[in-house]
Amino acid sequence: MPIPRRTARRTAATAAVLAVVLPLSACGGASGAGGEADASGKVEGSITFQTWNLRAGFKPYFTGLIADFEKEYPGTEVKWVDQPAEGYADKLSADAAGGTLPDVVNVSPDLLAPLAKAGLALDLDQAAAKYEKEYLPGAWAGHRVPGLEGTYAFPWYLNTGPLFYNKRLFREAGLDPEKPPTTYGELFDQSLRIAEKSKGEIATLANIPTIEDFGRYGVPLMNDEGTAFTFNDAKGVELLSKYKELYDAKALDPQALTATPESAGKKFLTEAVAMNPGSALDLEKFRKQAPTLYDNIGITEQISNTGKDNMYVMGVMVNARTKQTPAAVAFAHFVTDAQRQMEFAKQVAIFPSTAGSLDDPYFTEEDGTDATRVRIAAARSLKTAVNYTPVLLSEQMKTELRNAVARALQGKESPKEALDNAVKACDRLLKQS
Template identity: 30%
Template sequence: MKMKTWKRFGLFALIGLLLSWAIACTPGSESSSSSQSGVREVEFWTMQLQPQFTEYFNEAIATFESQNPDIEIRWVDVPWSAMESKILAAVSANTAPDVVNLNPNFATLLASRNAWLDLDDRVPREIRDRYLPNIWDASTFNGKSFGIPWYLTTRITIYNQDLFQEAGIPNPPETYAELAQVAQQIRDRTGKYAFFVTFVPGDSAEVLESMVQMGMELVDAEGKAAFNTPEGEAAFQYWVDLYQQGLLPRESLTQGHRQAVQLYQSGQIAMLASGPQFFQTIAANAPDIARVSAAGPQITGQTGQKTAAVMNLIIPRNTDVPEAAVKFALFVTNDENQLAFAREANVLPSTVKALKDSYFQQLPPDASPVDRARIISAGQMSSASALIPAIEDIQQLQKIIYENLQAAMLDRKSVRVALADAAQQWNARH
């Protein structure tokens, strides 16, 4: 599932006071959401999983309720685009669900306001150890766990074998250094671009993640800029050089990731960074391109780090049924259910045991491009994590870096000045 683009959160300014008041309350007892029969209700919100996975969740919920007759699950599916505003308003009004499906980046905005239940005392160490440690850490803030990992995606490289053959390149690049060479060779021999990446603030974080992969640290322990360094300068210079050498489409400064998808499906670029599930989209929209598409590993820098997108389950601090909510969240994310949902949704599980299943480790005899992509994607998880730190205002940091990087790409600032200006602008906010 595709990585969610960050949004602006001006709404916080309007409801900050109300939010602070609402979350100051402590969780109630389990009995306050119990019916007269003693059954506790757990309200469970997911993000846009109906109708495709309705049968899966209905069966899973029925199984949980049969095992826990004193708990009743009320499942509410929320459109992806509406989740952030709905959960923000619900937390503010003290009407939040008991378990909610979010990504760590947005969840951190409320973790900083103490909106979520601290899980460190409620999830024993032996259970936490069942999850991939680098993925569990993605849902921590100030050393406290606020989320339980659920499903994952990690980028791969989808590439056009015909264009690679025309350019005389046998394999897709695996590092950014190789990518620069491949970009030049494809441009010279085919007249087309190797790839498209967006520098539009608020859109894909791929460039920001690439800089981390190249060794640039974004912020220090106090949240101050840590990127005005030789590593940061090299990362800025890399993208400036590609753009000024004509190896990136000019519209990369003004168009978002959707443009990359359109260009790949029309055969105008040779590579696309996306998830394995995108093969199905290509097959539906551009069958001729799908027939010549293959999967390669995610491109990385000298750090060797790979990025993963994480979906987790969060429990609001004000839930009246904390024990039942934790129990259900751990049920949804246990080995068996993670494996079943990952197979159903073409994503990756976040537990160690489920990821070791042969489905993610061995190619079937009649392997399809989707099968190959899945194996490559799963194989990256040992070095994958959420590369963007879970800090408040992270979308503003992306905006500041992208705007200054664009200025350097357009020769309006030197790389050093752009980097220093970005650091100064970020630090002025803190």
């Protein structure tokens, strides 16, 4: 899948894997061979490693990595296959159904979940627990699946994004431009202040709340068993009620209901909204197209009541039914160890998931460039970040939540009614899958 943003739309992707893979669980059970495979033997033999649309941009990196592994472990052979982004989930489901799933597989948490439920993903808490301490806690936990015991993939690279804010708009509202909001309470108060002082001309936000916002607000999103969603609890209703207040006061942009990342970015570029998430590429755009904004740009961490930002995490899964468990585990760890992740992070705008790596000068020392400014801000937040998006939340479920939020903001339903209906719809979809 394309780098750096591994947040591509997988509308039917997870469903495709679920439909074909879950019936296989009868063959192995939820923990299946994953809980019993022995990774302690000699590292030898031939294994297959599958990545997700990475060959075109990073062939030299991966061929070098594989050569280094084979040199370190004589008697091993790694066959690298790379699949295109389109149809990746379909390929996984076909391989799972046909018994041809590669030994080591690049997965995202949502694609991992059905494979783990089918007993096809090795439980690393049993087979490779000694490696857990090498990774950030939030990254390791990102590959757990509700309803199952265990962790089912090595964390690989991470991504996140800081918030940009317009210091001039904060200053003109009588707010301290060096103290942007860090909690949702501060965000709501300052947003209403900006709207009031600008007589409704300036909104602070251009996007409606997503599942990540509910998570960062402190809303429990799903029960521990993974059988029902819970984002309609009192805190969830409170969050949506606050957004309704912002919407009515024009502190949330009136076009937020139909906003895309591109349209929201344009609003921020033209200084019609005061805050927006972004990347180093956006910062360069501001410098060239909006020098006044660029001169007043502030960079801060994501808004959070939990003290933890949101991360996007990718993983490397070991096939629980591989015939070369020691070699497959050793290679999956090799790909994701601190040395290899740092090398990869210096080639592309991603972040390592290994403990201590984000303290490297590459992620902490300014050099005067925009890319470094954003990289340092994002790296700082990732040390304690977590993946708030439930691994069982499909794109169709996200649409149900998005539509419910829109109905509440428009006053067609109360926040409680809207979230209750969204949870019912998502639970129904969950049972269907």
